[in-house]
Amino acid sequence: MQISVKCLYLSVLLCVGHHVTYAEEDKNIVIRERKERYEFVKGDNRNPVLVKQNFSTTYRCDEFRGSIPYTEFYDVNSTVGEVKVYVNGERVKSIKPEHRYHSIDGFFFSDARVCGFMLPLEKKGTESRVELEKTILDPRYFTSVYFNEDFFMEGKEVTLIVPRWMHLEIKELNFDGAGIIKNVTFDEKNQADVYTYTMKNMPAAAHESYAPGPSYVYPHLLVCSHSADGNEGKITYFGSVKDLYAWYSSLVKEIGNEKELVKAKALDITKDAKDNLAKIKAVYTWMQENIRYIAFEDGIAGFRPAKAQEVLEKKYGDCKGMANLTKEMLVALGIDARLCWIGTRHIAYDYSTPTLSVDNHMICAVILDGKQYFLDATETYIGFDQYAERIQGRQVLIENGEQFSLSNIPKRTYDQNKQIEKRTLRIEGNNLVGVAGHQITGESTESILSAAHSIKKENMKEALQQYLTEDNRLYGISNLTTSDLHDWSTDLTMNYDVLHKDAVNSFGDDIYVDLEFRKEFDDSDIDTTKRKNDFWLNYKRQVVQETTLAIPAGFKVKSLPPALSIDNTKYTFKAAYVQKADQIVYRKEITIKDTHIRRIEFSKWNDDIKQLKQAYLEQITLTKK
Template identity: 35%
Template sequence: MYTGRNAYLLVEKKLFFFLWLFPSALFGQQLNELVSLYQHKFKESEAVIINSESEYEFDLVENKVTIKEDKSQKLLSLRYNTFINEVEFYDSNSDIEEFSCESSLNQKSVNSDRVCGNYTNSEYFFDDNKFCSHKLKLQEAGEIWKTHLSKVYNDSKYLTSVYFHDRYPIINKRIILKIPLDIEVDIREFNFEKFVVKKYVTPEGRFRIVEYSISNLSAMENVRLGRSIQFIYPHLLILVKSYQSEGEKVNILSSLNDLYGWYRSLTRQLSVQPEVFAPLVNSILKGKMTDDERIGTIFYWVQDNIRYIAFENGLAGFKPDEAHSVFQKKYGDCKGMANLTKEMLRYAGYDARLSWIGTKRIKYDYSIPSLAVDNHMICTVLLDGKKYFLDATEKYLPLGIVADRIQGRQILIEDGENYILEKIPEGSKENEMELRQVRLSMESGMLVGSYKYILQGEKKRNFLFGYHFSSGSTKDKLVKNCLIDENKNMRVNNIQLSDLNQRVGVFEINTELECMAAISSFNNELYIDIDISKDFKNWIVDENRESDIDFGEMIYKVLEVELELKDGDSVLFLPEQLKIEHEEFSVHAFYVKEPNRILYKKRIVIENGVISKDSFIQWNEAIRKLTQHYGSQIILKR
């Protein structure tokens, strides 16, 4: 006897098996049952992919390895009279040869019906991504759309990864790689641990066939503070390492030496015209005597005067723009800005070098020779045994400080025909502190006093960047939101900002604070709330969420409050200490009674800026305790 969930799964399996074997024979009640099951299971999806198969065939064409992708899939509609877009992307290194769709209700969208064009991600000013799209009408629930794609990658280096998930749920998925025996391909498997992935490797004539299959995948999430999909979803990293030609092995990307060699082949194509920027360099370095002054002056000039625009444009996604061109245009991507920084510093007499790096959004490191391992370029200066890591895309970041997104990451530094592989140092969490210091007293049923908000490191940089790129009224709103968020029970007056152009040191905002609803009285007892920030209150995470929480930076929030007591005030109750320690986060909050005052200190730290899915239960328990702590107040007798 099957009951509950087991019965549900049994019905689903039977119906799907019948559909898979006899798609044209599934009518009426059976189809309705299957649609009803999937509508219940995938409430947010317009369709479900009941079967998807992608084959990648590798070939050697004119001493270059190419890859042909053939993808066929069946989409089962779960909606009525709804339009969806079936989209495929390509670029200058790939071509879509055929892309067509046909439904069980005699609807068609053939290859000539596709709409193609340039695709610009909101993060980019210009890129080389293109798309082809079919607009499909889901005429009724139960309609089945068959889609077919034929796509060619003209250079195997640019097919770096293959994912199993899709934007729709998938019932069955197969990925097949057809690899000639004379082409060496290394397939790296990532994030398989929590999934049941079947793998088969079989010989077939002059080919090695590698097949993966997986079932019952949810749709890819699009969530706030989502981590890079490289950390979340199962996927394959495709490394085409070499091929045989006339009995000789020809390396493509078989090692880091090959990857660096290819990068260097691009940078060696760059021309250098220092005469274009030499007058400017000479001018801004006048009176600058120390190395730190001279290096910092050039670094800051590039930060302040070159607009950062991300590019994705074929080889330009990997090849830096000429330094003189970036200087003249006054904009560039990370590679162009790194190259301009390098050439200006070299003109000034410093040993400056281009350096490749993968930010924390990248799961991989340089043990894997792939174009997928890095996504950023900076400039490194070697001087007297010290290395200066200069990322001019990070506006308002001072010399000697690196952004959180590259701290702890491997960096590949050019060194002629060789390279230097090092790791960017981790920053101190104390240098990333967001500190609020408040001194309060009780007047006319309110809490009033002084409030100092102190930022440093990346927090300071982010504030300055947001402030300088905001308009007048938006600047005021930004400052107030930093101080009191949108709390209508608080008011700030006489706001004073420290030097908005000073990169080095801390940044301070000083203001007067009024808390209008922080004191309640009952029977000569005062109930007082002195926590003005209440960070992460009710910040419960959906435990069914697939992605880790990624804040994009270290979290280190500190609140220090001093409440002045009047003569005759007696403390009846102070909230208990809260102390939570976890390997990914910590929370500590406590009150101390001293003569004529009460001190309160709270510290919340998420050192790596990530809460992993495995820690959601512990995180939610911590948040419940923290929220309960916020509801506990000081009680005074007056």
């Protein structure tokens, strides 16, 4: 799951350049030249400081003709001005940008808008250029300038013009080895510092799954606007985390929640709860089950949470709206609940840097009997006091009236996310027959229930059956029983009968049996020839599978596969077969202790995965006595 809505300011608002969708490793299109100019200027009483932006990008076609979609995101805090398109040096006025609201699944629930059009590149060797003007109406929203683009770039120049009346800090991050040249001059006429950054032959940004967020990887400027000397006096932006919280708090005060409506629903949800802890769990579970989480992975949205009653009525919301409704229902029940701002692990910063780029998510904190709990209802199937990998250990900003506090989400080990499967099988002809049981916790529960819910079946048990069989028509499941599928604060348990057809092969006096069915992580090789970034696994976990096979009468063990034992600081892969009297016990254990696999560790990871896959191919051999 996903990043939340406020959520968008990081990936798109913060990367203030253009956005082009392209094929991975596209060698046909290059950026010959890109120029970006950012200038702080004084505005009017409503918007006393503006950030004027001018972009000029020249694309070249090196192999064959084509076209690329060019888009620019903006919202109520920014405007897109004139857009000029040149093809082969001639301005093409017939190419007119389309302006539309950004939506997901047909929901237009934010102020995000897109300006876009198709840019033609007519033949090999030709160039097309786009010039675009954009204005950010409040310097709070101008937070980052990233240097990499979506195509290989032969040359780029970034210029920031900062008048002395504008007080800010520019942090240069991930510059090592990027070849960026910085030059600072002073414009005496305009009393402005001019920062110019130039670079050549910069590779395209790698769009890779399971990768660290761009703030960890790519060279960029983090712009922290502290204050400005305006026409009417000093204007304070974000000089400290206190200023950041004060601004967030001011937005919360403007929400306009209808408390009585929310209280009525909260009382109904908790009518059977005997104490405050039970009430908290009831509200949290109801939010997870009944409010659909909708958020943009990349885009722009506002920072003010939606009204609690609106989220309640619509049955969907972004992280801010869901956090607000959760808090309001708990407060209505007399429970100390507070809004929280947090940056997921996607973000490299913490609150030592006062900027809107420090967080991208909102949750709710509860203080009960002196203990602090965090509720993130966007995590649909995770239990109370369990925390997703993406927020574990992250610094969190907690509201407290005019004050605030800083804390950290508790860290969890792989023990939170266990997936234990035990099977007892016997051989009947060419089939394996028996029973199986599962015990699943934490993010493993969320992963399984999310996958099952994505399967279009009339009821959940049918979906779970399809999930458990992994679409293998030879692996039959019947008589499935489960724990309460609406209560994921307790372990998820599933028990059923197994009929695995054609799992046994006979040749002469020998029988060959494969007891490995699920083969977790067998497709987890990392392509080191293409992969550019570190690899982040979804979450820490432990997968244990234990299968007991009865040795059929008249047979004995001829050979058992060799044991596998790989114990790394970040993961463990183990598999072993042991004969116990007239049974064979196969036990497999996969433990992910650290989700961050660095590039220098790829070779070792691939070697270990290779050994794991080889272990999966091994079979038991039985022979007649």
